[in-house]
Amino acid sequence: MDVPVIFERSRPGRRGVRFDAHHDVPDVRLEDVLPSHLIRSTPLGLPEVAENDVVRHYTELSTLNYGVDTGFYPLGSCTMKYNPKINDWAASLPGFADVHPLQPDSTVQGLLKVLHALEEGLKEISGMDAVSLQPAAGAHGELTGILMIKAYLKDRGENRTTILVPDSAHGTNPATAAMAGFQVKVVPSNDRGGVDVAALRSLVDANTAGLMLTNPNTLGLFEEDIVEIADIVHQAGGLLYYDGANANAIMGRVRPGDMGFDVVHLNLHKTFSTPHGGGGPGSGPVGVKKALEPYLPYPRLMSGDDGLHWDYNRGKSIGKVRSFFGNVGVLVRAYAYLRSHGAEGLKAVSETAVLNANYLRQQLSDAYHTPYQRTVKHEFVLSLTPQKNRGARALDVAKRIIDYGFYPPTVYFPLVVEEALMVEPTETESKETLDRFVEAMQAINREIDESPELLHEAPHQTVVRRFDEATAARHPILTWTQLQQEG
Amino acid sequence: MQFPENLKYTSDHEWIGPDGRIGVTEYAQDALGDVVFVELPEVGAEVQSGDAVGVIESVKSVSDLYSPASGRVARVNDQLKEKPELINQDPYGEGWIFELEDAVPGDVMSSADYQKQVEGD
Numbered sequence: 001m002d003v004p005v006i007f008e009r010s011r012p013g014r015r016g017v018r019f020d021a022h023h024d025v026p027d028v029r030l031e032d033v034l035p036s037h038l039i040r041s042t043p044l045g046l047p048e049v050a051e052n053d054v055v056r057h058y059t060e061l062s063t064l065n066y067g068v069d070t071g072f073y074p075l076g077s078c079t080m081k082y083n084p085k086i087n088d089w090a091a092s093l094p095g096f097a098d099v100h101p102l103q104p105d106s107t108v109q110g111l112l113k114v115l116h117a118l119e120e121g122l123k124e125i126s127g128m129d130a131v132s133l134q135p136a137a138g139a140h141g142e143l144t145g146i147l148m149i150k151a152y153l154k155d156r157g158e159n160r161t162t163i164l165v166p167d168s169a170h171g172t173n174p175a176t177a178a179m180a181g182f183q184v185k186v187v188p189s190n191d192r193g194g195v196d197v198a199a200l201r202s203l204v205d206a207n208t209a210g211l212m213l214t215n216p217n218t219l220g221l222f223e224e225d226i227v228e229i230a231d232i233v234h235q236a237g238g239l240l241y242y243d244g245a246n247a248n249a250i251m252g253r254v255r256p257g258d259m260g261f262d263v264v265h266l267n268l269h270k271t272f273s274t275p276h277g278g279g280g281p282g283s284g285p286v287g288v289k290k291a292l293e294p295y296l297p298y299p300r301l302m303s304g305d306d307g308l309h310w311d312y313n314r315g316k317s318i319g320k321v322r323s324f325f326g327n328v329g330v331l332v333r334a335y336a337y338l339r340s341h342g343a344e345g346l347k348a349v350s351e352t353a354v355l356n357a358n359y360l361r362q363q364l365s366d367a368y369h370t371p372y373q374r375t376v377k378h379e380f381v382l383s384l385t386p387q388k389n390r391g392a393r394a395l396d397v398a399k400r401i402i403d404y405g406f407y408p409p410t411v412y413f414p415l416v417v418e419e420a421l422m423v424e425p426t427e428t429e430s431k432e433t434l435d436r437f438v439e440a441m442q443a444i445n446r447e448i449d450e451s452p453e454l455l456h457e458a459p460h461q462t463v464v465r466r467f468d469e470a471t472a473a474r475h476p477i478l479t480w481t482q483l484q485q486e487g
Numbered sequence: 488m489q490f491p492e493n494l495k496y497t498s499d500h501e502w503i504g505p506d507g508r509i510g511v512t513e514y515a516q517d518a519l520g521d522v523v524f525v526e527l528p529e530v531g532a533e534v535q536s537g538d539a540v541g542v543i544e545s546v547k548s549v550s551d552l553y554s555p556a557s558g559r560v561a562r563v564n565d566q567l568k569e570k571p572e573l574i575n576q577d578p579y580g581e582g583w584i585f586e587l588e589d590a591v592p593g594d595v596m597s598s599a600d601y602q603k604q605v606e607g608d
Binding site for chain 1: 518
């Protein structure tokens with residue numbers, strides 16, 4: 001069964017709503033009010049459909065969605081955990097949802113108090129001295145952070161040109177450094193999956209502006225040498241940037257500020273409970289140590305005699321990085337999440353996330369190869385090279401998992417592991433769910449030998465089957481007009 | 488997997504021929520998966536061995552292309568713009584990527600040594 005696109009439901013002249021001519025509104029000839037070159041002469045090209053066509057079309061499409069509200073979503077590196085509905089309730093309260101960003105500060109004191117309290121909470125969790133809630137996503141937080149490091153070094157009269165990034169890093173790290181105008185140097189991993197400290201020592205020099213690090217890293221492994229790593233970079237005169245994408249593993253247990261990091265971003269849409277995966281909205285607040293506070297984006301939230309207000313008068317600030325004050329709905333959700341858990345609750349979150357990942361890794365280790373024999377944090381990476389040699393690639397296994405009712409894990413990342421399959425169960429899944437996933441993965445491993453074509457042609461149970469990803473990337477057809485001309 | 492003996496190889500999985508022609512190895516194309524886009528170096532550019540001179544994008548990843556030698560870019564394989572899949576289909580033939588004039592190879596190894604590296608991986 002293929003789902004038609006809305007254009008295929010179009011019939012000439014069909015309408016959702018028809019309007020009678022309004023006799024109290026005078027007729028206007030477009031030619032009298034607009035220059036002729038601004039008047040469209042070609043058909044509009046929009047689908048002509050009835051209201052129920054539209055409702056049924058999109059309702060049907062919505063039933064094909066798979067999300068954390070439908071089932072297990074172990075997409076490594078993405079922290080796809082269940083987001084309690086009470087946080088949505090809080091964010092939708094009229095005092096938060098029905099206000100305008102240009103309202104006078106005095107009329108939104110309640111909202112500003114929540115944002116201020118969230119800043120305080122994130123400072124405490126990250127071990128930083130000041131926080132800006134403005135960046136709208138993780139990579140946005142990275143860019144904000146690296147631009148602050150650049151401004152800070154420039155003010156000290158230092159023209160450092162290089163940012164160091166481990167070879168296991170998220171792709172956004174080198175991309176951020178390059179966007180900010182730095183050269184990227186790659187630090188190799190050692191055989192335990194961590195930063196090769198000797199290699200790092202030989203890579204730092206007077207040009208080193210900083211090191212970007214995720215801890216735990218993308219292999220789910222805690223950087224055991226973090227204190228030494230921080231010393232090496234600091235002694236060379238560089239700063240440490242903490243990519244908080246994996247904060248779900250350490251929240252309440254260890255703080256980036258105490259590990260020696262100078263700048264941090266946190267992904268509120270991952271760790272602090274906002275649904276994500278469809279492209280947003282996200283939120284990536286940045287925290288900094290005291291020396292970098294002057295460079296935070298403006299406006300900053302300050303308290304004075306009249307309560308809280310936005311302060312735009314920040315001389316050394318790198319400037320605004322987003323319109324208004326960030327994605328406020330996500331910020332309110334994050335605050336509700338913090339308060340509903342409390343300090344002990346947040347510790348339990350990261351402990352359970354780590355427990356679930358290690359349980360799953362252990363249960364899967366008979367059938368699948370784990371390249372690093374270490375206890376992991378919140379996620380782990382399998383190498384499916386043995387499966388590939390038996391006839392099924394990581395991609396085939398991932399596609400087959402869909403038939404068992406799960407969202408597939410991340411594949412082919414991080415790049416340092418061949419045929420990588422990266423699993424992050426999160427803390428919100430029960431042992432029963434994890435056990436069902438293990439059974440599915442074991443069954444799939446048997447299918448590789450018994451009926452490999454089941455994997456090569458998977459998924460079988462979905463509306464659309466295996467995509468031809470190579471042709472889609474080489475010759476993408478992105479619009480209805482293009483489909484009619486080329487499809 | 489085939490690693491022709493008349494070519495030299497780098498640890499980053501590029502090959503270079505005696506005529507200065509350069510591409511990626513059978514092992515590289517297999518590891519990359521279906522190649523969907525190739526960013527070629529500019530003809531006339533002076534490159535040093537080890538420089539990132541282009542980009543290979545596959546359905547799995549985006550990887551830098553490193554020059555195995557120093558020299559001047561004499562020719563690039565324009566066919567790859569329309570048919571990047573040539574890298575998968577014929578990595579040592581029609582899937583060549585660029586050609587250097589007066590090529591001075593950097594850190595390269597023989598077919599036998601490269602095979603050992605790949606099998607050790």
